[in-house]
Amino acid sequence: MTAAQENLDNPTATLLSDHFELQRKHYMDAPNPSYDERKQDLKNLKRMISENVDAIMDAISADYGNRSRHETQFAEIISVTDGVQDVIKHLKKWMKVQKRHVDFQMFPGAKNRVIPQPLGVVGMIVPWNFPINLSFMPLAAAFAAGNRAMVKMSENSIHLTRLLMELSPKYFAEDKLRFFEETGGVGIEFSKIPFDLIIFTGSGQTGKSVMASAAQNLTPVVLELGGKAPAVIDPNYDLEKAVGRIMFVKQFNAGQICTNVDYVFVHESQRDEFVAHATAYAAKHCPDIEHTDYTSLIDDRSMQRISDTLEDARDKGATIVNLCGDQQPNFETRKFPMTAVMDTTPDMTIRNRETFGPLLMVMTYTDHQEVVDYVNSKDRPLALYPFTNDRKLQDMYIERVMSGGVTVNDALFHVAQHDIPFGGVGASGMGHYHGREGFETFSKMRPIFYQAGFSAMQLLRPPYGKFATRVFDFLVKFKG
DSSP: OOHHHHHHTOHHHHHHHHHHHHHHHHHHHSOSOOHHHHHHHHHHHHHHHHTTHHHHHHHHHHHHSOOOHHHHIIIIIIHHHHHHHHHHHHHHHHHSOEEEOOOTTTSTTOEEEEEEEEOOEEEEEOOSSSTTHHHHHHHHHHHHTTOEEEEEOOGGGHHHHHHHHHHHHHHSOTTTEEEEOOOSSHHHHHTTSOOSEEEEESOHHHHHHHHHHHHTTTOOEEEEOOOOOEEEEOTTSOHHHHHHHHHHHHHGGGGOOTTSOOEEEEEGGGHHHHHHHHHHHHHHHOSOTTSTTSOOOSSHHHHHHHHHHHHHHHHTTOEEEETTTTOOOBTTTTBOOOEEEESOOTTSHHHHSOOOSSEEEEEEESSHHHHHHHHHTSOOOSEEEEEOSOHHHHHHHHHHSOOSEEOSSSSSGGGGOTTSOBOOOGGGEEOOBSHHHHHHHTEEEEEEEEOOSSOGGGGGOSSOOHHHHHHHHHHHHHHO
16 A cells, blocks of 8 residues: 555544645745744744733643643743744854865865755654743744744643644744644654654653654654653752752652653762751642642643552652651642652662652762762663762763763753753753754754865876876875
8 A cells, every 4th residue: 555545544644744745845935044034933933922821821731730830931931932032142143154164285265164954844742741842942943944843742732732723823824833733643643754853852662663753754853852860969068958959840840850850869878867858848838739839740640650659669668758748649639749769679660760750769879989880870861960069079970970961059950041952862862952053953054065166186087197196195194
């Protein structure tokens, strides 16, 4: 059966394929949008958020059951509009043709240039945890680079997806941008489309499937995955400060962040003090997990997964501390108290899977090398968080533990920086976006060589005579 025949039997595949062909045609008709066009696209992207803030926040909260309004404002609205504005600020410079060095001895009078050009039509597969941030920031990079985009949202973002599908045509023609709802196999078919680039954010297992599908079309991929991101606290660092910063990130979005602190290494002499500070933090900042400031877990499956992970640890001998006192998990509202899990063993689920929730595994160490050896024995994490004022110790962790990104003396905030790239390494992902690297990821940085009117190479054509021999012998010695 041909691909065309398969599409006739699959309306979802037909819808996606037809829309891809529409965007592809418009790209071919106008493959290199001007600076003014790109700037206007970015302004429209920003307007789409800023003119619909309340509707966006309400939709996200409806998808969660309850999403802290302040957390949505910080992570989805402020960060994104500021990020888009930063792209606008630097766009003209990024678009400039780059001059590159030419080997004058071999090619006198010639020129080298690198010209950023749009790839074409890009596909984006967006998760539910930060659906605006993780769609609009890649879109900003894609539009800055002059591309068109198709965006597949998560099945857990149904209210927001329908809102974006309603809003998008008011700001963009469908040949520039279209959002797709996850209904009956859209995700499976989406990664089969021969996009010029696919960016996927989600689990490692799904990322492998997306990459396998993309490989059938030799479509390049940017994968933003996850993993178990560690923090380590130097015993000479202010412990209360470190705990406050880690617990803020752990409570944020109920821990449902791919770059969250998954586990923390505390010096064995400070374990009890760490727990005391964490409990005090929770009592002050999360006195009532039923409050709207404390975000719900996204769905019943996530609630059950977190509960099962905790029970698995308890059954196998871990020490469990409910940092929120006597507040208990509420399956109806999907609120789960922040919980410390200690004395873990290698066979426990919490040691082997990303937590993606308000559980914090606390491990102890006596020597910094223990931390390095443990982290390096696992998949490379998406983030690393060393807490120390010792510059040599900071450098040691950065040099000896490879991760996607690093925040020193805090957690998460390297992701919020507009002028440094965001991305994973190894099992935590591949490729980057944000800032100039995002523009380049979504561009073909096209190398162009301009030959001079006179080319010395015409004197070095076969049959090779004495002159060619002398020239090549000289260049071998000169270049050596």
